[in-house]
Amino acid sequence: MAIASINPYDGTVLQTFTPLTDAELETKLALAVTAFATYRRWSLTQRAAGLYRLADALTQEREQWARLMTLEMGKPIQAALAEVDKCAWVCRYYAEWGADFLQDQAGPLERLPDGTVAQTWIRRQPLGPILAVMPWNFPFWQVFRCLAPALMAGNVVLLKHASNVPQCALAIEQLVTQAGFPTGAMQTLLIPGDRVASLVADPRIKAATLTGSEPTGMSLAAAAGRALKKTVLELGGSDPFIVLPSADLDAALATAVTARLLNNGQSCIAAKRLILHATIAPTFLPRLVERFQAVKMGNPLDAATELGPLATQAQRDELHRQVRQMLDAGAKCWCGGHIPPGPGYFYPPTVLSDLPPSARDIEFFGPVFLVYVVPDLDAAIQLANDSPFGLGASAWTRDPHEQERLLNDLECGSVFINGLVKSDPRLPFGGIKHSGYGRELGEFGLLEFVNLKTLWVKSS
Numbered sequence: 495m496a497i498a499s500i501n502p503y504d505g506t507v508l509q510t511f512t513p514l515t516d517a518e519l520e521t522k523l524a525l526a527v528t529a530f531a532t533y534r535r536w537s538l539t540q541r542a543a544g545l546y547r548l549a550d551a552l553t554q555e556r557e558q559w560a561r562l563m564t565l566e567m568g569k570p571i572q573a574a575l576a577e578v579d580k581c582a583w584v585c586r587y588y589a590e591w592g593a594d595f596l597q598d599q600a601g602p603l604e605r606l607p608d609g610t611v612a613q614t615w616i617r618r619q620p621l622g623p624i625l626a627v628m629p630w631n632f633p634f635w636q637v638f639r640c641l642a643p644a645l646m647a648g649n650v651v652l653l654k655h656a657s658n659v660p661q662c663a664l665a666i667e668q669l670v671t672q673a674g675f676p677t678g679a680m681q682t683l684l685i686p687g688d689r690v691a692s693l694v695a696d697p698r699i700k701a702a703t704l705t706g707s708e709p710t711g712m713s714l715a716a717a718a719g720r721a722l723k724k725t726v727l728e729l730g731g732s733d734p735f736i737v738l739p740s741a742d743l744d745a746a747l748a749t750a751v752t753a754r755l756l757n758n759g760q761s762c763i764a765a766k767r768l769i770l771h772a773t774i775a776p777t778f779l780p781r782l783v784e785r786f787q788a789v790k791m792g793n794p795l796d797a798a799t800e801l802g803p804l805a806t807q808a809q810r811d812e813l814h815r816q817v818r819q820m821l822d823a824g825a826k827c828w829c830g831g832h833i834p835p836g837p838g839y840f841y842p843p844t845v846l847s848d849l850p851p852s853a854r855d856i857e858f859f860g861p862v863f864l865v866y867v868v869p870d871l872d873a874a875i876q877l878a879n880d881s882p883f884g885l886g887a888s889a890w891t892r893d894p895h896e897q898e899r900l901l902n903d904l905e906c907g908s909v910f911i912n913g914l915v916k917s918d919p920r921l922p923f924g925g926i927k928h929s930g931y932g933r934e935l936g937e938f939g940l941l942e943f944v945n946l947k948t949l950w951v952k953s954s
Contacts, residue, residue, distance in 0.1 A: 529678030
């Protein structure tokens with residue numbers, strides 16, 4: 495079956511691609527091994543220079559890459575431009591700091607019985623070809639946040655991107671080649687998902703990283719476990735957005751709208767569960783509904799558009815099925831909750847309350863906000879943690895005691911107080927529980943796919 499690039503705004507087929515044959519895939523694997531043999535010898539200065547060139551290539555043609563993302567998966571053009579800029583940022587960050595993260599670390603001196611001394615170090619060396627299985631929702635950023643540290647560490651990358659963004663996948667390979675990295679340092683594999691497990695088993699693949707759904711992550715982890723390969727997984731989320739009475743309610747409201755609708759609501763770290771203190775809920779909730787109803791849906795290439803279509807028809811159909819499931823179980827719909835007429839995979843901003851317990855186990859990957867009302871801080875924390883997910887959390891309060899409780903007691907990979915949950919090249923990013931394991935970004939992300947080699951040398 496062909497791999498198709500489809501414009502979610504109107505359903506037109508932009509381009510189709512033939513999946514790699516077994517022979518073509520074998521050629522790419524062999525090339526990755528050859529490229530690694532060369533690239534691992536590049537100095538840290540050479541690798542950093544390559545990343546600076548890659549950042550420049552992104553910036554110089556940012557409108558082209560942003561338009562491509564918008565056409566393939568429907569994100570508003572302003573968000574796509576910001577995504578290109580963030581990709582350039584992560585390249586420059588590792589170019590600037592990567593050498594510091596990868597320097598040998600001196601260990602203790604050991605004085606031996608014969609009077610000599612042994613010196614010790616920890617050396618950070620690349621592993622080899624890394625398989626990156628990436629999603630469509632941030633078609634450039636998801637790739638670059640694993641690509642930049644992998645290249646800085648001296649690894650090479652084989653990208654199995656989501657099948658609905660093949661043009662983005664090929665564009666990234668083009669950019670890496672254009673930046674002067676060795677041929678094969680980054681290759682796109684146009685293959686269906688059912689060929690990933692056998693690829694993970696190939697001894698030439700040394701590790702794998704995946705961002706995606708729980709089932710996909712479990713499948714990759716199982717395949718990697720059988721092959722004894724290290725993995726980093728960033729999976730789903732049902733992030734809480736907690737608002738308490740002492741908060742700046744205007745700021746919390748404005749951020750809540752952004753936090754739920756960012757990227758057309760298709761983000762793992764989007765705020766998905768709005769948890770309101772009972773004393774503010776009667777005024778906060780109607781204001782949120784009013785803001786949601788005023789959101790401008792339309793052509794994502796129009797700079798004025800705030801909410802574009804969902805990425806695929808299947809994605810929209812699944813979201814609507816989840817909404818209907820909640821309504822059938824007794825939930826209340828404040829706005830949205832229907833498929834609008836006309837072309838494109840649009841879904842309106844939707845607010846649901848009075849939810850059944852099953853809602854906590856579901857990730858609503860689209861512009862649907864689940865609203866809960868709680869009597870106090872303890873109940874807010876308990877409800878926030880009452881989920882199989884643990885990616886991020888945003889909480890709004892100006893009370894220092896409440897802030898400290900939230901920072902300590904929320905069970906997730908990141909907590910933002912009075913701010914929007916977001917990834918940052920300088921800070922580790924990832925989750926716990928069913929949201930995955932391992933970290934991307936920052937120094938910790940760089941070190942996920944290196945060999946921490948202990949060196950011991952007895953002096954003569």
